[in-house]
Amino acid sequence: MAKYDYDFVVIGGGPAGRRAAIQASKLGKSVAVVDDQKLIGGVSVHTGTLPSKTIRESVMSVTGWRDQHFKSRQHRNGIKLMQDSINSRLxxxxxxxxxxxxxxxxxxNVAIxxxxxxxxxxxxxxxxxxxxxxKTIFSVTAEKFLIAVGTKPFRPKSIPFNGTTVIDSDSVAANLPMPKSITVVGGGVIGLEYATIFSTLEIPVTVVEARERILEFIDRDIIANFVQQLSDRGINLRLGRTIDRISLNKQGHPTIILDDGRQVQSEMLLFTAGRVxxxxxxGLEKVGIACDSRGRLEVDRQSLQTSQPHIYAAGDIIxxxxxxxxxxxQGxxxxxxxxxxxxxxxxxxxPLGIYAIPEIASIGLSEEEARAKGFQVEIGIARFQETSRGHILGNCKGMLKCIxxxxxxxxxxxxxxxxxxxxxxxxxQAVINLNGGIDYLSDNVFNFPTLAEAYKVAALDAYNRMPKPRLRA
Incomplete structure (x- = not known):
């Protein structure tokens, strides 16, 4: 039997990589993680998940967003102080x-x-x-590998990135800018998270998205509520529009000319339309593994094996x-x-979680998916304004939908x-995975006052329209 330096070598120290490494170690295997960042953690820690969520929380804190219903929010007269507070927390x-x-x-006992x-x-x-x-080069051998290198921002040549007025999400994570206005190109998860963060800072925001609908994988009613909240805050959504060209003035401020001839001007452009x-x-060609046009790897979704059975892939890369x-x-x-x-x-x-302001979360089937699969369904809706906790928090615009x-x-x-x-x-998540349903939610006792009561409100909303369960003899 061949001898290797390690049983398992993981390439990438992000969420998939480190979880895989620890799991393999717990199975008694010798494991190493190869990572080219100065500090371990991958994109998730340094430019992705944690920075954007930390910035979000900091912005909500320094602006008094959560108390907006009860008092006027802080004004943007202390921009330097706000930036220092956000960067310190980050x-x-x-x-x-x-x-x-x-x-x-x-x-x-995982080697780095x-x-x-x-x-x-x-x-x-x-x-x-x-x-x-x-530069020094050394080699290691392993019985099996996991590719978990993650992704980086897609930077098409048609976008005049300059690191100051035309930037990508990595630049925002490194140092949150405070422009007087901003255009966000890309209405996906990253784009909408940052668009709502800037809006919370009272910065005028325009979102340009090529698709007719944002977040197509989320239930339509939830998106309708979300879009209404964005509209109420003055966020301008340009949906179904693509970029014809971009010009910069003497100050470097961008003007976007859309495919319909309309122009969008702002002090800054944040491009978030995809990752690679x-x-x-x-050196994937050395092991016969190919990637698609966006650098993603194809795997068997059950085993997470690539075309080479001893090489696995997990995380954003798939x-x-x-x-x-x-x-x-996955790791x-x-x-x-x-x-x-x-x-x-x-x-x-x-579960899926989107940390925009407000947050969006989803699990299981949407109403459209359930009907497409042949289910006869009943819908229960609870609006946060129907809960006492919603009024206490001043958080009445949200809603919960049960299928x-x-x-x-x-x-x-x-x-x-x-x-x-x-x-x-x-x-x-717990109720679905334990095969529970409307009777559990309608009969269960939730702490009062909590937003969790919305589950009971939604269940009772649907209850009267559903056939009554047969009584047991």
Whole structure:
């Protein structure tokens, strides 16, 4: 039997990579993580999930957003103070997260190999390190590999990026700008998260999106509520529009000419229309693995194996849903499959969370999906204004929607828009995955006053329109 330096080598220290590494170590395997960042954590920690969510929380704090219903919000007369507060919180949060990750990997005896990884054989990686201007290369071998390198912003040549007035999401994460106005190109998750953050700072925002509908994978009623909230705040949505060209004036401020001839002018342009896999230097051709036009890898969704059975891939690099939470689970499942361990909960529904302002969360089937699959459904709606907690918080614009199977009475899907949605969704997750339904939610006692009561309100909303259960003899 061939001898290798490690049983399992993970390329990338983000959510998928580190969860896979720890899982493989717990299975008694020798494991290493190869990461080319100065600090461990991957895109999730340094330019993606944590920075954007930390910025969001900081902005809501310094602007008094959560108290807007009861008092006037702070004005933008202390921009420098606001930036300092946001950057300080960001630095502290990311530093703490890196310490936690380092500790977790160390406790599980996972080796961290710093440098850029490149396949140079079927079971062999070359790792290039740059230290004080000096390059060194060494190699490691492994029985099995996981590619979890994540993605980077898509930067088409037609966009005049300059790092100051025309930027991508990595630039925002590094140092939140405070322009007088901004155009966000891309109405996906990242674009809408940042668009609502800037709007909360009372910066005029225009969103340009080529599709006719934003967030097409989210239930239509939730998106309608979300779009109405954006409209109420003055966010201008230009849907179904593409960019013809972009010009910069003497100050570098962009003017976007759309395909219908209309112009959008602003002080800054944030381009968030897509991401690409960070695979260009991995040497995939050496192991016979191909990627698509956006650098994503195709895998068997059950095993997470690539076209090479001993090489797995997980996380953003394999495409939708490209969330930190699902990436972690994919990494765990890949490690389990690689070493013959049973995979638990692989059939369960996973929640989606979008940290816009307000938040959006979803699990299970949307109403459209349920009907398309042949279910006869009943819908229960609860608006946050129907809960006492909503009034206490001044948070009355949100809503919760439950999809029930009309005959089996089970819960098929939950969809929420409003503050706290990404926390509330886990109640629905538990009920769906435990095959519960309307009778549990309508009979259950929730703490009062809480936003969680919305589940009971939604269940009771649907209850009177559903056939009554047969009484037991």
């Amino acid at each position: 630095s502290t949060t990311l530093g703490d997260e890196v310490e936690v990750i380092d500790s977790q990997l160390a406790r599980n 190999l710093k440098g850029k990884a490149k396949f140079c054989g079927t079971h062999k990686l070359a790792i290039q390190q740059n230290f004080q201007g000096k 896999g960070a695979v260009d230097s991995l 495409g939708f849903p490209a969330l930190a939470s699902t990436s972690m689970e 765990r499942q890949a490690a389990c499959h690689a070493f013959g361990a049973p995979i638990q909960n692989s059939g369960n529904s996973f 029930f199977d009309l005959h089996a009475r089970t819960l098929l899907g939950v969809h929420i828009v409003g503050e706290g949605a990404t926390e509330l969704i886990h109640i629905g």
